[in-house]
Amino acid sequence: MKGAKKRIGGIIKILRKNYSHSRTALQFETPLQILVSTILSAQCTDEKVNEIIPSLFRKYRNAKDFASADKEKLEEEIRSTGFFRNKARSIINASKKIVDDFEGVVPEKMEDLLKLPGVARKTANIVLSSAFRKAEGIAVDTHVRRLAQRLGLSKEKDPDKVERDLMSFVPKKEWLDFNYMLVNHGRKVCQARKPNCPSCVISHLCPSAEDFYPDIKLNP
DNA sequence: CTCCCGATAT
DNA sequence: ATATCAGGAG
Numbered sequence: 617m618k619g620a621k622k623r624i625g626g627i628i629k630i631l632r633k634n635y636s637h638s639r640t641a642l643q644f645e646t647p648l649q650i651l652v653s654t655i656l657s658a659q660c661t662d663e664k665v666n667e668i669i670p671s672l673f674r675k676y677r678n679a680k681d682f683a684s685a686d687k688e689k690l691e692e693e694i695r696s697t698g699f700f701r702n703k704a705r706s707i708i709n710a711s712k713k714i715v716d717d718f719e720g721v722v723p724e725k726m727e728d729l730l731k732l733p734g735v736a737r738k739t740a741n742i743v744l745s746s747a748f749r750k751a752e753g754i755a756v757d758t759h760v761r762r763l764a765q766r767l768g769l770s771k772e773k774d775p776d777k778v779e780r781d782l783m784s785f786v787p788k789k790e791w792l793d794f795n796y797m798l799v800n801h802g803r804k805v806c807q808a809r810k811p812n813c814p815s816c817v818i819s820h821l822c823p824s825a826e827d828f829y830p831d832i833k834l835n836p
Numbered sequence: 837c838t839c840c841c842g843a844t845a846t
Numbered sequence: 847a848t849a850t851c852a853g854g855a856g
Contacts, residue, residue: 700841
């Protein structure tokens with residue numbers, strides 16, 4: 617990834633200008649809520665997650681509530697987000713550990729968040745950045761992975777390896793915002809099925825633009 | 837690598 | 847019909 621180091625500054629500068637207004641699309645008020653919402657958001661649109669979390673958070677107000685939840689009931693309440701059995705188990709077991717080992721409070725360190733069942737680096741990074749404004753890494757989800765590959769920022773497929781690549785040349789002060797800028801750009805422009813390179817503000821910095829649109833004029 | 841899994845766009 | 851959506855565990 618040699619060209620990546622040269623282009624990353626321009627990419628970030630332009631994305632920041634275009635997406636500075638929008639932050640996470642997940643609705644939340646507490647660290648526990650962003651943790652649960654992020655678990656629910658796996659392979660599901662944030663839109664569908666936002667539909668069910670108001671009633672969910674009215675019923676379950678803290679980690680102890682989730683820890684003692686009736687599993688079948690919780691499964692039904694989150695069924696529409698898919699993977700509902702796995703997600704219910706993760707939410708309950710993670711909440712139990714928060715109650716047992718962290719005094720009912722969502723931990724603020726990557727090391728501790730990774731001890732929660734159902735929480736890996738992507739979810740931990742989202743909780744750290746959204747709830748605590750800390751960046752111990754860069755959250756790599758399906759959007760970030762796809763854009764990192766298209767932009768020539770990483771050739772890896774494993775999210776943890778993509779994250780390592782990004783951490784090696786994305787300035788640390790940008791880590792906090794890098795994920796949501798790429799997610800927003802991925803949702804609006806650089807979509808999985810139909811990347812809209814003609815209206816992309818960083819197409820001139822993207823080695824994939826000509827692949828998708830052979831006759832494209834690069835001059836944003 | 838496979839499995840988990842409903843909702844939506846194409 | 848099929849791909850994709852703020853992934854993680856076995």
